[in-house]
Amino acid sequence: MMYPPRSWSGRSLIRFNEILLISLQVLRTRECNPRTTNMDATDLDLDDIHAFAIQLGKDAGSMLQRAAEARFAGGPNASIEKDSAVDIVTQTDEDVEAFIKQEIFTRYPSHKFVGEESYSKGSSKEYLITDEPTWCIDPLDGTVNFTHLFPMFCVSIAFLLNGQPIIGIISAPLLHQFFSARAGHGAWLNQTQRLPLVRDPVPPMPKEAPNRCIFSCEWGKDRRDVQDGNLQRKVESFVNMATELGGRDGKGGMVHGVRSLGSATLDLAYCAMGAFDIWWEAGCWEWDVAAGICLLNEAGGLVTTANPPPTSSSTYADVAIPEAHLGGRLYLAIRPAGPSTDGEGERESGRQGQERVVREVWRRVRGLEYSRPGV
Template sequence: MSSTPDLQQIHDFLIDLAHEAGKIITSSLPRVDTTGSKKNSADLVTEYDRAVEKKVSETLREKYPDYDFLGEETYSPEHQLTDAPTFIVDPIDGTTNFVHGFPNSCISLGFAINRRPVVGVVYNPVTNTLYSAIEGHGAYLNRTQRLPLKGEDLEPLRGLDNALVALEWGSERSGNNWDTKVNTFASLAGSREQGGAMVHSIRSLGSAALNLCGVAAGYLDLYWEGGGWPWDVCAGWLIVREAGGIILGGNPGDWEPRLDGRTCLAIRASPGGQGQKELAEELWSHVKGRLEY
């Protein structure tokens, strides 16, 4: 095997693998595993999470035995992200949606080198929707339609009061990070008379990867998050960037976030990058506290 990864080959292989793994998800109804290691009722795991990760990890290790693997269901504190070429996998992002039959969950398959995403594949098997990207080659919907979807007709960004914003509650429902999230949400949604941003509206898709893909597609203007893991964001991170968007950290002034930094601010493409920096600074001005993970 060449010492330089063939990103196109990896991209194509991950797409095929995502479709195969998707068959596991759509094969039958989920059953929650109440004996799993998730910490509370909002942080679910199903037999399908483990089955998909087993399928993906075994296939990748057979095809690419020299590359590292980091997956949600097999993660341990001793197994941290390194600079080595690494597959970063979330078998089902949006497990709560999946359990409730809400059709907004996906398989997220990323590949990173030097902790930088270079290949990303996000596949929702329920809607048969595929987002994918290779570093330097753009991002696509269903392999043919380049992102963002509006292309040359994409509107400039015009501030939070014109923005459709994605936010997630997460499974951590107490402590400093929870307080920071709730107070930030309130400030973003609140009226300008009360010091709020009065954002156009807020969406919670229930999947970090699909929120990021929504930003890449251009139907979400931004996504602010704290608490995500590398497998939640790796693939979508690249897809946003290849679609002309930017990825920043969730805390004010974090212009160069780490893939494993566990905070994220994604902003969609805009003609000539118009308004991206200003929108980031406006969003950060409404962060009430500091996210710490």
């Protein structure tokens, strides 16, 4: 175990704890990928990068706000389809990404950049995140929402080191919500409210979960009417989660409600707030989730794979809960959770409660098929 010198205090201790946390994240990554090499966090001014990212998120959010206000005044609403009628890009997507990219390369010319719109123009779908300092950007998550002026859209900015998001910024201007997180420094709403919103104490996961939970999911962009395809598997899973307890051959989850925001980034942010208990989705990309995963991790949540792993156990009790691969396109998120008690002391830790809910969700959902090179 590493300990700081006793003479250290204040900012030195904060910096020590921050580097230690990032190092632990790197070690977990290297366990999953032995080829990973370690970039030294001490070589970076994370205070400067964090402050820059916050201002960049505010400026980019203001661009989205102005574009929406132009729509209020009868401005153009043109969009271009990419892969389907629900996978679209607007000029606002392009303009905001160009602004963010220029600002980053002006300030940090040696950093790498992965943005949704520039990535989408290429033919390869390989996973491009490496160990190098990298910015992963979605200039407008929820583009369909934006075109309809449904306020669930945002800009998502993540800074990654050794393949892990250690700074996450999300700005949802029409909602007046600005989320920020930094490894070792917590997750925040509007820079004043620490997440999750309910903290004294953080509520445990319901013992009947997924019953009494809010379940968030997305229809996604794969709308092909294929027998036993992703769309049909999603619908079956949604119905399982919503059906009364004991229904559908024991798979009924009787969740309190099913929500679909149309933005994976905001789904994760709302899990970090504690507003959503569970988010289950597949088909997203790293720019959709990087900032949100940073936020949820710092709030105390859990992110694993959406697909039930192969096992002979119907309860998945023998399966370790893996961390989600950032580019794996399969995500199951559980909100922050505190310990539960039975009157005689702690019955279940927060992490144990989260893992219990993961296994209960896996029992009720179908595996989805999303693959890509390099993952």
